[in-house]
Amino acid sequence: MIDYIIENYWLLWTAIAMLCLCLEMTSGDFFLTCIAVGAAVSALSCIISVPLWVQVIIFALTSILSIYFIRPHLVSLIHSGEDKRLSNTDALIDRIGVVSETIQAGGFGRVQIDGDDWKAQSPEDDAIEKGMKVKVIGRDSIILNVESVD
Numbered sequence: 001m002i003d004y005i006i007e008n009y010w011l012l013w014t015a016i017a018m019l020c021l022c023l024e025m026t027s028g029d030f031f032l033t034c035i036a037v038g039a040a041v042s043a044l045s046c047i048i049s050v051p052l053w054v055q056v057i058i059f060a061l062t063s064i065l066s067i068y069f070i071r072p073h074l075v076s077l078i079h080s081g082e083d084k085r086l087s088n089t090d091a092l093i094d095r096i097g098v099v100s101e102t103i104q105a106g107g108f109g110r111v112q113i114d115g116d117d118w119k120a121q122s123p124e125d126d127a128i129e130k131g132m133k134v135k136v137i138g139r140d141s142i143i144l145n146v147e148s149v150d
Contacts, residue, residue, distance in 0.1 A: 009052060013043035013059070030074045031067065038063030089139045092118070096135055096149060103128040103146070111136075111146055120144040 020036035042059040103109030111120040134146035
């Protein structure tokens with residue numbers, strides 16, 4: 001069995017590549033994909049009967065080069081739309097809500113948006129009465145800055 005593997009290193013490199021690709025499905029950080037690329041290139045180098053020590057060097061260099069040149073592109077592809085998704089209070093900006101507790105001039109009140117009740121303040125000099133519609137114009141931490149909608 002050992003003699004067969006020694007005569008067919010391409011099989012060992014292919015097994016390493018497949019194992020790395022299977023393990024990559026559990027991690028998702030693309031380091032194991034780069035190692036799989038290195039193992040695949042080493043398996044291809046077996047075709048031209050390259051000695052084992054050269055195959056190991058090819059494996060190491062190809063894996064390192066893949067980490068520096070291929071991995072950043074894969075990561076940017078998988079995370080391409082993340083900066084456009086807003087969450088938490090950032091997603092409330094420009095939304096319309098209803099005042100559930102009067103917002104005092106220079107003070108605080110509460111605004112209801114989609115069934116959630118938020119603490120709010122207004123830069124306006126007049127109080128915004130309960131039941132009026134307001135638009136979220138910004139936020140300070142979890143306190144919404146709102147203005148009345150006419």
